[in-house]
Amino acid sequence: MILVIAEHGRGEVNRATWEVVAAAQQTGEPVKVVVVGHDCRGVASELATASVDEVLLVEDAALATYTADGYTAAIAAVVQAEAATLVLVAHTYQARDFVPKLAARLDRPLVADCVGLRRQDNAWRFVRPMFQAKLAADVLVDGPAPHFVSLQLGSFRADQVQRGASAVPVRPVAVSIDSAAIRQRPEEPFKEAKQAVDLTQADCIVSIGRGIKGPEHVVLAQQLADALSAELAASRPICDAGWLPMDRQIGSSGQTVAPKLYLALGISGAIQHVVGMKGSRMIVAINKDPEAPIFELADYAIAADLFDVVPAIIAELNSQS
Template identity: 40%
Template sequence: MSDVLAVAEHRRGNLRDVSFELVTAGAELAGDGDLHLAIIGGDVDAFAEELSLDGVDAIHTIAEGDEFNHDVYVQAVTALYEELGPDYVLMGNTVNGLDYAPAVAEGLGIPLVTDAIGLENDGSLVVTREMYASKVESTVEVDADNAAVTIRSAEWEPTEAAGEPAIEAFDFELDESRVRSRVAGFEEVGGGDVDITDADVLVSVGRGIEEEENLELVQNLADALGATLSSSRPIVDNGWLPKDRQVGQSGKVVTPKFYIAVGISGAVQHVAGMKGAENIVAINTDPDAPIFDIADYGIVGDLFDVVPELIEQFE
């Protein structure tokens, strides 16, 4: 039994998926203990309503700013930790989480374990992580009573069941002199025409496409499905698609309703970025390709034969 403080994440007026995954991970880690959820900045009341989920015992809202700010988050999480005295602090292993988590852990004098894909608490905290481009799993036993942990996105199912947590505003004295930066705005990178993390359907292409001019065929399939085009790393390395279209450990983690992998073998680095999809469809000539190990539906065949047939059917 442990008390856990999880810190929700939001961006541009919307809660990030990892916030709902943190509820699942936090409830599992807390067991019979209490799960506290912190919401810092933005429309805290609306976010609190969305995050009133099963497993959450209390939500603490902190109305400071609209967007993520390192200095505000460090002060707010530290103050709330000192007020509640939880055993563990959970944050997302995201751009934001990795920005402030080390400062929080350092300030509190507690160990930090990043990129967790599994958590166990049987008298002591044991964190499962992946190493060597996800080829090896390792376990880290934390030799301390308290710790901070960041969890990898898409490793826990998001909690959806409603709950009735207590919701209260947490007031603390923000030291404005220590807030040395402000969010001036957002700028999309790598072309910025789409955000593949928001897509419900992704058609992803790999090295099996052979030539850049063949991308048009897969784009036509995506258009027929009303889907977004994404890719594995070789396509981006070749300069055929921008970096913001890359799925995988060195790209983006995606959790669409449908993920259609066209000519992708299923290297562990790519799988790490898409295994959380609700439905996975794989098209590959190799029946032993690793992608079929995680696919819900598989088509063994030449993509240059299969994709035109699919386009015809969907059109």
């Protein structure tokens, strides 16, 4: 049985959790999903629409706000009680904060940041990037179950989640959490930038790189974004230069996204950017340099001047809508 640890915030299931549910379903093994929190029955009900065996709901006032200590204590109890063979979770910042601790608590290995998994010769093989994704490794795990595995965002498609004909049961699981044993005292999350945007939830993203040449041309990209109902984003140099705010940065130091459409304008495709967008379902790259590495990932490659092509695309979109 595969146990998926769900992540949620502000009453909503994290998109990356759906990707993990899809990955678990594709193995053909029985799947359960565990939701941890307080007053989060709605999240559990939403997950219960997926075709899984059941959803486990762990609620406690001490779990109302995420802490590594609280989540570790709660989920360790569930993993032990359920005798899962694999525990799958999205490789989010939250997972990076507590899953290594959870794995260490149970003294079972965690294969982190995987982009694939498959059964071969009666053993699981996990694929994970190494050396900053310049190489990939097939990893085997020894020793008894459970094995913990975190999946890189965008490695699986959230829209491939199989829904059930009717909702699966939500089973409350009682755990005892000693709130005095939780040592992290978190404050309310906040955003530094004004109008901060969560690009991870966007369906379409238009992203600009050095090829946009100057801040006066950002408006052209914005017009394309508007015509596509897309969010505008950028690679790091654009944000460092202040042409777009930092919260619109995609890449290793910015956000990691996996939209349906990622349209890269004048982006070369440095690894620091690519790690943040390579999971996109469709990638369109427009770049003057036909050798730009971004074309390696592109579904549609347009080796042309973006200042010629983008106005034409805007015109085409507007003429048909």
